[in-house]
Amino acid sequence: MLSFASFVCLSVVASVVVAQSAVTIGPVANLHIANEVIAPDGFNRSAVLAGPNDTSLAFPGPLILARKGDSFQLNVIDALTDTTMLRSTSIHWHGFFQRGTSWADGPVGVTQSAGTFWYHSHDSTQYCDGLRGAMVVYDPDDPHRSLYEFDDATTVITLGDWYHVPAPSAGLVPTPDATLINGVGRYAGGPTIPLAVITVLPERRYRFRLVSISCDPNYTFSIDGHTMTIIEVDTVNTVPLEVDSIQIFAGQRYSFVLNTNQPISNYWIRSEPNVGTQGFDGGINSAILRYWGADAIDPNTTSTLTNPMLETNLVPLSGAAAPGVPEVGAADVNINLDIAFGFDDLRFRVNGATFAPPTLPVLLQIMSGALTAADLLPSGSVYALPPNQVVELSLPGGSTGSPHPIHLHGHTFDVVRSAGSTVYNYANPIKRDVVSIGAAGDNVTIRFTTDNPGPWIMHCHIDWHLEIGLSVVFAEDTGTVNLADPPVAWDDLCPIYNQTFPPAT
Numbered sequence: 001m002l003s004f005a006s007f008v009c010l011s012v013v014a015s016v017v018v019a020q021s022a023v024t025i026g027p028v029a030n031l032h033i034a035n036e037v038i039a040p041d042g043f044n045r046s047a048v049l050a051g052p053n054d055t056s057l058a059f060p061g062p063l064i065l066a067r068k069g070d071s072f073q074l075n076v077i078d079a080l081t082d083t084t085m086l087r088s089t090s091i092h093w094h095g096f097f098q099r100g101t102s103w104a105d106g107p108v109g110v111t112q113s114a115g116t117f118w119y120h121s122h123d124s125t126q127y128c129d130g131l132r133g134a135m136v137v138y139d140p141d142d143p144h145r146s147l148y149e150f151d152d153a154t155t156v157i158t159l160g161d162w163y164h165v166p167a168p169s170a171g172l173v174p175t176p177d178a179t180l181i182n183g184v185g186r187y188a189g190g191p192t193i194p195l196a197v198i199t200v201l202p203e204r205r206y207r208f209r210l211v212s213i214s215c216d217p218n219y220t221f222s223i224d225g226h227t228m229t230i231i232e233v234d235t236v237n238t239v240p241l242e243v244d245s246i247q248i249f250a251g252q253r254y255s256f257v258l259n260t261n262q263p264i265s266n267y268w269i270r271s272e273p274n275v276g277t278q279g280f281d282g283g284i285n286s287a288i289l290r291y292w293g294a295d296a297i298d299p300n301t302t303s304t305l306t307n308p309m310l311e312t313n314l315v316p317l318s319g320a321a322a323p324g325v326p327e328v329g330a331a332d333v334n335i336n337l338d339i340a341f342g343f344d345d346l347r348f349r350v351n352g353a354t355f356a357p358p359t360l361p362v363l364l365q366i367m368s369g370a371l372t373a374a375d376l377l378p379s380g381s382v383y384a385l386p387p388n389q390v391v392e393l394s395l396p397g398g399s400t401g402s403p404h405p406i407h408l409h410g411h412t413f414d415v416v417r418s419a420g421s422t423v424y425n426y427a428n429p430i431k432r433d434v435v436s437i438g439a440a441g442d443n444v445t446i447r448f449t450t451d452n453p454g455p456w457i458m459h460c461h462i463d464w465h466l467e468i469g470l471s472v473v474f475a476e477d478t479g480t481v482n483l484a485d486p487p488v489a490w491d492d493l494c495p496i497y498n499q500t501f502p503p504a505t
Helices: 362-367 463-467 488-500
Strands: 007-010 028-038 045-051 063-067 073-078 091-094 115-121 132-138 156-162 178-181 197-200 205-212 219-223 228-233 236-243 246-248 253-259 266-273 286-291 333-336 339-342 347-350 382-385 390-396 405-408 413-417 434-436 443-449 454-460 471-476
Touching: 115 205, 115 253, 132 156, 132 205, 156 266, 178 266, 205 228, 205 246, 246 253, 405 443, 434 443, 454 463
Parallel strands: 007 073, 028 073, 063 132, 156 205, 197 286, 333 390, 382 471
Antiparallel strands: 028 045, 091 115, 115 132, 156 178, 205 253, 219 246, 219 266, 228 236, 228 253, 266 286, 339 347, 390 443, 405 434, 405 454, 413 443, 454 471
């Protein structure tokens, strides 16, 4: 059973760790949030960091580890002081369904699947300033356990973008300055700082958990001289699929098995972004895979990619079909979400409406008696969904800023039509919680069942796009949500927040 109790309090803090070896915490811990100056790519700047205490702040934030069956209690302590960035915060535990507890950031009283998760700020663009980290829930009965020998904190790989200017003053959609792998990297023209090194024993099999903690770019990830066998996508176990590169979008996670069957040497790990400085000159967008016994030198390997991962080749291990009648538009509820960008006001619109966080959160509106879309704010951005119905969403691609990685809170969903494909697969589609909706001509289509009451936001995981309105909210089973009874500690947070961070007047 997994349950979250996340409480925010205030404190004072100091000191920071930026290291290749991850800081780890268990499922019951404090998570201190504070500002410190770091230089993960050799450029000094103040950032928003997390740590288990006020002397162990880290970027990325601590790796949170648990086993299936554990109960989470994470006490979030807000000690932010830097006025060039947000001083408030809100943490989203990405991939956890929060079933029955939409007022919290995690599930209570239900069994949650094991797998690879992550956490990040969901307060404006704050996670672009550093508040992001990985989470893993290990499954003692992992059906893929026979495929690998190693799966621990050292086999988690994070990919992220980094900016030299704090998010509030960086501009509408800034260009990343660097790619960071496990929290370190280089920028074009910058210092030659040490890259992340992942050390492996020869003739072993490793389960690597690849986590995109990106604010914007998608990455083409590969390891010179090696193939990767994908076994998990966004917490969903898959039929093993061998590839030599993975295109990973913001918020997505993949587990892959790496067989260290090559000569003892050093091999480039490559993570080429779709925006920002591309290529690998001077070690940018790179890390190093080092076999035990190899000299501590840069690799001289090259890359030739011939077998990229295609989403349509991913099959869930369960083999389960999508819910509902297996025909296009034959779900109980069918919604087309057309995304457009307004060059007059520089805002995104979904079906003509741009999302702006309401003064009163949607959940509190529902708990106060608002039950229909017409009653809920922001107007045009909230869709009321009845309980226990199959919903089919169509998401045409190609709008400004494409490809958009779309994330739905509260659910995994079935991708019945993927970007780059015209085929509808209702028989055994991949299930995930972030999907790219592709380019012009694409019409990505997903299905899910409304079995988790609550207001669930669906948004572009390019954080800059979310900030300028690329989002909607699905108010699921509002009648049940209206009966929810959050704990007193949760009720107490609003006046504390408003007193500490009063709204602008």
